[in-house]
Amino acid sequence: MDKKIDIDTLIDASVSFSNALKTAKVLESEDFSKIFYMKETVRASVIHHFEFTYELALKTMKSFIEIADGKIENLSNAQLLKKAKKLRVIKDYKKWREFHQIRNLISLAYDHIVIDTIYEVAKEFKIYLDKFIDALKIKIDENTN
Numbered sequence: 001m002d003k004k005i006d007i008d009t010l011i012d013a014s015v016s017f018s019n020a021l022k023t024a025k026v027l028e029s030e031d032f033s034k035i036f037y038m039k040e041t042v043r044a045s046v047i048h049h050f051e052f053t054y055e056l057a058l059k060t061m062k063s064f065i066e067i068a069d070g071k072i073e074n075l076s077n078a079q080l081l082k083k084a085k086k087l088r089v090i091k092d093y094k095k096w097r098e099f100h101q102i103r104n105l106i107s108l109a110y111d112h113i114v115i116d117t118i119y120e121v122a123k124e125f126k127i128y129l130d131k132f133i134d135a136l137k138i139k140i141d142e143n144t145n
Contacts, residue, residue, distance in 0.1 A: 005067055007136050010053075010060045014129055017049040021126055043119050047106060050122035054103050057129060064089060064136060089135040092128065099125050 024042045058077065061084050065072050068087055072080065077100050084090045102121045105114060 005060070005064050005136070005140060007060060007133060007140070010056050010136075011133060013049070013053045013056050014126075014133060017046075017053045017126060017129070020046045020049045021123060024123075043115070046122050047115070047118055050118070050125055051103060051106050053129060054099055054125065057132060060136070061089065061132070064139070068139070087139075089139060090128070090132055095128055099128070 020042065024046050027039050027042050058080065062072060062075075062080060065080065065083050065087065069083060072083065075083070078097065081090065081093050081096045081100075084096075085093045090096055099121065102118055105118055
């Protein structure tokens with residue numbers, strides 16, 4: 001791996017995503033009768049951060065695979081995730097596919113039930129994102145030593 005992959009932007013996005021999740025957690029413990037609009041705004045923020053961070057994770061994943069494994073022209077997201085699993089930067093292919101499916105629902109999310117589902121999955125995504133970043137750091141360290 002002669003080229004270097006920059007994961008700083010992904011780490012920054014992850015921190016922003018964490019901040020949105022922490023704010024949402026605080027608001028979930030409050031009496032929403034007085035802060036309903038704040039709750040909706042923060043939930044929208046969490047969903048937006050999920051969408052942005054998921055897309056950035058895929059872009060970073062693609063860059064890593066290009067560097068580690070060569071050309072990856074015209075790979076579907078499913079194929080990209082399979083390669084990432086093969087290269088051991090993600091462990092749970094099915095979960096990442098679920099994140100992709102949920103990400104695709106965002107632009108269609110007018111129903112509160114769908115929004116609630118997206119929100120819950122977005123909260124879960126952070127765990128897998130952190131594992132992905134940690135795996136990338138290990139791979140980068142292995143190739144710089």
